[in-house]
Amino acid sequence: MMVDSFTGKRSNKMDERTGKFDLNSPKFDADAYVNALLKDCTLPQLMDKEKQIFREIQGLDSEMQTLVYENYNKFISATETIRKMKIDFKEMEEEMEDLVQNMESITELSDGITKAFAVRKGRVQQLCATHATLNQLQLIFDLPKNLNQLAQEQEYELAASSYLQAVNVLEAYKDIPTFGDILRETEEVMEQVKDALKAAFQDSEASAITLRRSVDVLLQLGAGSLELCEDYLTHSTAPLETLVNALVNDELKDVNGVGFSEFVDWSCNEFLSNLCLLVATFTDLFISPLKTSGKTSDMDEAQSAQSQLLIRTSSLMDRYLDVAERRARAEAEQQDGKSGNSGPSAQAVSLVKGLDKLNRRMTGLSQLLPGTDFGRTSMELITRVSLYQCAVLLQRLLREWEAELVPTVVSETGDEGTTLNDVLAHSIASLGQRIRDALAVLQLFASSENTFCASPKFLSTLSREGVREGVIVAFFSAISESAVGLTAAASPFAQAARPSAFLLLARLFLDLHKSIVHHFLTLTEEQFRVKDKRSLTPLANLTDQVKEAAQVFLDAYVQRIGMDMTQMIRQSTDSEDWLSCDEPRGPRSLIKRIVEDIGAMEVSLGHLLEEGQRKDRSSDSSRRSHKVGGRGMVGDTSSYLINRLFSERIEIYWPVKFTRTSVLTGVVKITLKAFAECVRLQTFSTHGFQQIQVDAHYLYVHLWRFVADENTLTMLIDEVISGAYHRSLEPIAMDSAVVEALCNKPPSS
Template sequence: MATEAAPMDEKAKRMRDLLSSFYAPDPSISTGASSTHASFDNINSTSFNADQYMDLLIKKSNLEGLLQRHVHMAAQIKNLDTDLQMLVYENYNKFISATDTIKRMKSNIVGMEGNMGQLLQKIMSVQSRSDGVNTSLFEKREHIEKLHRTRNLLRKVQFIYDLPARLQKCIKSEVYADAVRFYTGAMPIFKLYGETSFQDCKRASEEAIEIIIKRLQARLFSDSESIQSRAEAAVLLKRLDVPVDSLKARLLEKLEQSLDDLQIKPEEASKLMEHTDSSKNGESSDPHPAKVHEDAVREFSEAMHAYRVIFPDSEEKLFKLARALTAMQFENVEQYIKKRVSASCFLGISKLIWADVVLMDEVLPEAALSDFAAEAAQSTFKQFVARSFSHLQQDISDTLLKVNVDQKEAVEEEVLHSVVEASKKAVLQGSMNILQDFHQLLEENTGILVKMRDLIIGWVREGFQNFFRSLEALFLVLSGKTSSPNEAEGLAEGKPSDKVHAGFILVLAQLSVFIEQMVIPRITEDIAASFSAGGGAQGLADGPGFIPGELSRVFHSASEKLLQHYINTRTQRISLLLRKRFKTPNWVKHKEPREVHMFVDLFLQELGAIGKEVKQILPQGTFRKHRRSDSNGSNTTTSSRSNPLQHDRITRSNSQRARSQLFETHLAKLFKQKVEIFTKVEFTQESVVTTILKLSLKSLQEYVRMQTFNRSGFQQIQLDIQFLRSPLKETAEDEAAVDFLLDEVIVAASERCFDAVPLEPPILDKLIQSKLAKSKEHSTVSS
């Protein structure tokens, strides 16, 4: 670019500004005033100084930067040249096209003026000929129109002469509507010429109309006639100017009496749905009850329309009738759903009632029956949702209460396992069936269901929340954990017995775990997929909504409570056995032990029954034996069985010294060995059995502390405990804790003994082997 811009004349400057304002991307270059504010390095500016720009560029950039700038500017120049060339080509094509268009217009216009002149001449010629034709045909047209009027008049005269015969035919065929139409059409002529030309016709017609009026009045007052027929008779009488206002109350009374016949009674609803199903299957040839009901409602709607036409000031009374019928229909449905009703039956009845509403709404649109029906149906639909959950809860309760068998039968016949599986199926499958039923309601596009969709979603979410909370309360009531039945009012028809089956409590605990881990997540997933759009917020306005986290915590807590309740129940039973064992004999005068006491067998039988119960219900856990180990490796604290036998053979003369050594030995063991007795109970067979065993041994220790023993009594306790040691350690998961608790029993017995001298090892082993032999013989005979 040159250092100074060449002077330009005014025209060239103005053209450049116009082109710049149209094509320039920067609006600032399109005005002359903006050039004063443009930066000196803006190449597109009119005030651009090339020398100043180059000096600044050389100062700021090195050689490599200058070369890159050169390449960049060369590319921009090339792009601008290309754009300019394309712009020229495009504008050139437009100029060529415009030139061609102008040429074609010029060639087409040539000769148009002559054609217009010829067209005008032809139009004038057509107009003159048309005027000639009209002039020549004027007289004939007038004559034809006169003949046509005469012909119409003759037809009317002939109709008047034929009217009596026509009315007689209508009387014979009982087509009274046509007769009234014919007579009212002839009334203007009779008023003008009835006393002169058509006197005989008028008299005959009036006699026929008198007969028709009497028959219409008879039909209007006849109870055997339908409402529609009576309404048509009233309309025809009104057209004949017969006063019918006195019939207003009586006709309205007839409409009110017909409401009872139009209602769908609860007992009729079941038959109606059964007949509908059989008709669909082709099993019934009788008229469709739904079609009969629809025809009756349609007749009632037409009667209301006729009544409204006859008595225009009676709209409010008709509105009340229609609303009363709608309200009674939904009230009857509420009575119908008190018993168990499937979703398809409820849906069929709802659609039938809505069809009735649509029919009446067409006749009485001002009554807004659709909105009224939607409001009236809210209570019905809400009750259906609530009763669906109530029926499901009753099914679950019935399934659980089937375990009314003896404890021994329940254990041996594995009834508990079948009850658990049946209960799981009842809860999960029942919940999914309810969801399917509600899906069926939401998938319908019937008007009332579209209006109720959001409310149904909210009720379903709230219903599941209340259902699971009520189910948890029911479990506590059935287990005997909750003493007051008011906490589960209306949940189960049967009340739990005073002595609840212990295995039944374990069934409820396992079912609570299943609901927490399987049912609630499954229901949550389905509700999130189908019962959240549009209905969640509105449903939460009337209730708590569905909160799966809270329900999971509720059933987690319930499962722990029920499991602990089962453990307490079983422990109390064993505790009663131990109490009877230690309260009965006189331990101060106890005789020398000859055999293991029979309470040991009873104790092991109880543990065996518990093991069979938990195997039917609870899963098997990771069975890790926690064996006992000594912290100091000394031989003085190895086990309860060997500790008393590690003493030297103590004679009866030094019994006091032996007892002191026994005390010192077990006291040292308490400080040297740390054994965790009670741990958290898990939902496994081993954990539950071990916990019950620990609690039982702890009770045994406490009963021992409450007695005073002589030497023989102490030795009897030693013998019984030593016999129990092996089977109990095999049963329990935590051998160390069981071994420790057995040692504690012996220590407690020694502390409460006057002369704690243990049995000799050979005698102890002999008595134990004798008991084992008898047990083996007894088991052989039993098998």
């Protein structure tokens, strides 16, 4: 307040301690308060303080008046309420007094009635009991008629209930003729009821609700549980049998032509759902009540009923799963398998989704029906389908290899402007893409989103037996084994392919051996988590097999080139008249063509193969003249044979290595060996022998740079010249300088 602002900190502490200067304190001292103001404040301050206190007094007066007015209104209202309550309580007291008087009158009247009827109470009770007995007897006498009427109205539940209420009485008094007749009549009516209820099992249009009501009533009437089980199962499984038969015979248009996932959805809604409903209803009707009774006989009947249910459901499920597996295999066969940029095909996705849905439903059915293991059965089905999918993809890869990749090699190697490197790169890329497409399809089966992938056994079988061994290893092994068939002389491929196709395939298989096989095996083991490699095909065995195929193609290439050279040499040699030919003027055009073809082949090989190693040779080999003297060169026949006997043997068809030098050496050996054999079949004049000298020297001068061992070339050239010498009538050799001059002579214009 404003008083406090004039006193300072010291006065505040004093006020808090004494309370004399606090206007709100009970200890407030007005004189002390005024004296303090007069002492501490100036006249203007005292005037301001007076105005402040006056305003506060006016405010407090106003508040006090308001409070008084409000409380006065409340007081008036409370007074009025109390007055009304007094009036109401007075009226209630009068009513309560009237009520007490009425209650006393009622009590007196009740006591009088009780005393009046006490004498007749026993008689009334006896009459009531007699009346109840008569009513029961009347019901018993009317029971046959009532049961017959209920049977006609098909109120079988009410008829059974009425019969069961009276049958114990009738059984107890059946010795009395009247009761015996009634019992006999009621039993006849109830037999009719039982027959009517059993007739529902023969009605194919009877609903499940009708059957359940019939079973309930028949069980109440004491019908045999096992017989009812058989009848109920026969009727309930009939529609399912019809549905399965239609599936087996492909008679349902709703599922023909749809994907496997849609087929599973349809079959789950139409077949499996109804089968689950059948199992649940049967268990509720027959098995559960028998088990809960606790009797040994009932437990045996429950076991028998469950056995019947298992037999029926297992038969239906076996047939359904056969159809499902057949549909799944058909779906696997229909896939185009080309994933490209859009992922695996729709057929593959539908197949895997359908298998996952099927496994879920089979597992749920196993939980619903104890004693079955449809989950294991579905896993076996999925395993077979996945392995079949692997086999389908393998066959597709092999078909594409035989029908597309290999023919592409044949066609593109003959296209002008297309290098062997381009064809090789295209072939490797196409092969790799097709293998990756197949792996992409199989990865759908190994996805963690599938419930069946929770089984380690399935994943192990799929990854080891299916993907690694069944697709990757089997594919590379199969195409490696096909190398022998492709290179056979009678095969369509060998007849249509150019020699460069064999070379290209050799290089392709060499790349498979070096890196591609290892890449795809490693990729497969990583994607499909193959950790246990026991009993699997080792990588080294597969790469060795692929390398053998590469060797077969390379040998076939060398032999094919050699055969072409041999054909040219034989035709040219056979067409010449060696006995009447003119003096040689230079190497024949055939010999020049052979050198040109081998030179062109070296260029082609340079794109695919490394050069390889050569034995050291003298630096002037290209300029040396081959010694072509007459008898000084080859001597007589006996010395020639002795020299051949002790000379190093030359293997013409020895497997070549994957180098340019080795391949060219093999071609040169076949060519010169064929030349030597063709020479041995001819008879030469002097000029004919000299022509062979010129041809042989030209070959020597130009072919030495292609072979790995110059000595091999020398021996083969010597064999050609020696053969011509021994087949010549007058073997007079030309001078080496003349031969060299003819070989170096430029072509005439």
